[in-house]
Amino acid sequence: MGALQLAQDRDRLFYWGAGVVTLLFTCRLLLDYLGKWKALKPIPGVSPCYPLLGNALLFERKGEGNGHFFKQIVHNLEEFRNLPLLKLWIGPLPFVILYHPDAVEVVLNSSKHIEKSFPYKFLHPWLGTGLLTSTGDKWRSRRKMITPTFHFTILADFLEVMNEQANILVDKLEKHVDKEPFDCFLDITLCALDIICETAMGKNVGAQNNRDSEYVRALYKMSDLIHHRQKSPWLWSNLMYPMFQEGREHTRSLKILHSFTDNVIAEKVCEIKNHTQQKDDFDDNCEQSGPKKRRAFLDMLLNTTDNEGKKLSYMDIREEVDTFMFEGHDTTAAAMNWVIYLLGCHPEAQKKVHRELDEVFGNSDRPVTMDDVKKLRYLECVVKEALRLFPSVPFFARTTSEDCHIRGFKIPKAMEVIVVPYVLHREPEIFPDPEEFRPERFFPENSKGRHPYAYVPFSAGPRNCIGAFAVVPTTERMNLNGDFRSLWLITAAEHFLLVSHISIVITFSFFPWASPESTLHPLYCFPPYWDVVHM
């Protein structure tokens, strides 16, 4: 009897305890929510906005699909443009939206606000806390270690891969000459994938010839799942996610991706060991000769050390390889697709590109060199203008690490801030007739004196795209490193296409999706962005 009483008392105490903790926790969340509501009250917001639900209803209006908020921003650009910044509540979570150069500068230029925002945490299961998602000292040390691997001369070594893969793409495209219009999106994307696989991992996955490989499918599936999760608050809970079909697909794709990277790293380690052994034996006997071996980003990661001479651990390497596969692939694929789309829509710009290519290459179909790329100034402006109109990363986000002031409004610490280049790049005072495709905007004489944060396709400041970082000191071509791969590829692809006198096919009729009224091919890896651009 006494023991039973004791057990009942213990249970009662436990339930009381749990109740009190839950109550305290809820009160804390509520107070936190009310505090933010009050602190952000002066910032202009969007209607309708309800307590706790926030603007969530804007996202899921029947028949209008996801990404609705961004569509609203684009549709009502002028209405929002007059506002210095904008506040949006997704459920109980507030986001501050920035799209004016002065506002964007406060966040991007800061060495304090380097922490990535909450939605990036959905990348963690796949990318861990690699360069894109890490913060604080870990990010600083990694960035320092990895930056030299993006040195201009190292990038030049990758040119061979780009030429090879561009040749495969051109061979594929040539089969369509004088035939029915077709959607070239996937062909171009697979080419970008082959380039990044070989340059990042040193592995030829042959995606261009085998688009159905397990790895390629898992890669697209994963990007798709992450983008969808980021904009679906009901999928945010780690506990609930595996209960949804999507959550289970996520686990499956993750397994495929990680085991692929694991195998590649293991093979590479083995290869390096064998090579070192062979080299030792070889050096003992005679002088070294033979063709230069291509080095991949992974080779460099395996050798790089931090300030204290420490090497990266196995997990460190895996998260970086996965990060580069993710960041370096759909960004360049998007850029290339938009460049070709825009050239298709603007025959006069296409003619100029054609002329420039002829000047550099004449009738030769030799591989593209670094010197060639430097000479293609007009094409460079085309790429920049395409990235202005359709930035590959249409928005990115940070969490503020301390209170700051943006255009006269106080933004408290720990606030989620979203920068929207898609809207920023359409500021009419900086880019007159912003919807017009005008590569001339980027001629040196026309870009002089432009606000440095008015054009940020590669982000800006200390946390910009690591690709962009490498080229800035070596040329005056601001922000042009990240698109080098696409630029090379476009150069090669365009060159072969145009020199073979089939330029006419890269026109309006060549691409079924070149017409603004047509429906774009559904894309695996694109962010809600498509909803935005395709109104």
Ligand code: HEM
């Ligand atoms: C047209 C091509 C590209 C564009 C437009 C682009 C754009 C961007 C942007 C906007 C960011 C900032 C993202 C954020 O703050 O969330 C970024 C970061 C990054 N990009 Fe790129 N990128 C491109 C190509 C590449 C390539 C080819 C690679 C690697 C092979 C790469 C690797 C990275 C990495 C690692 C980061 C994170 C840097 C950090 O946080 O320190 N990007 N990129």
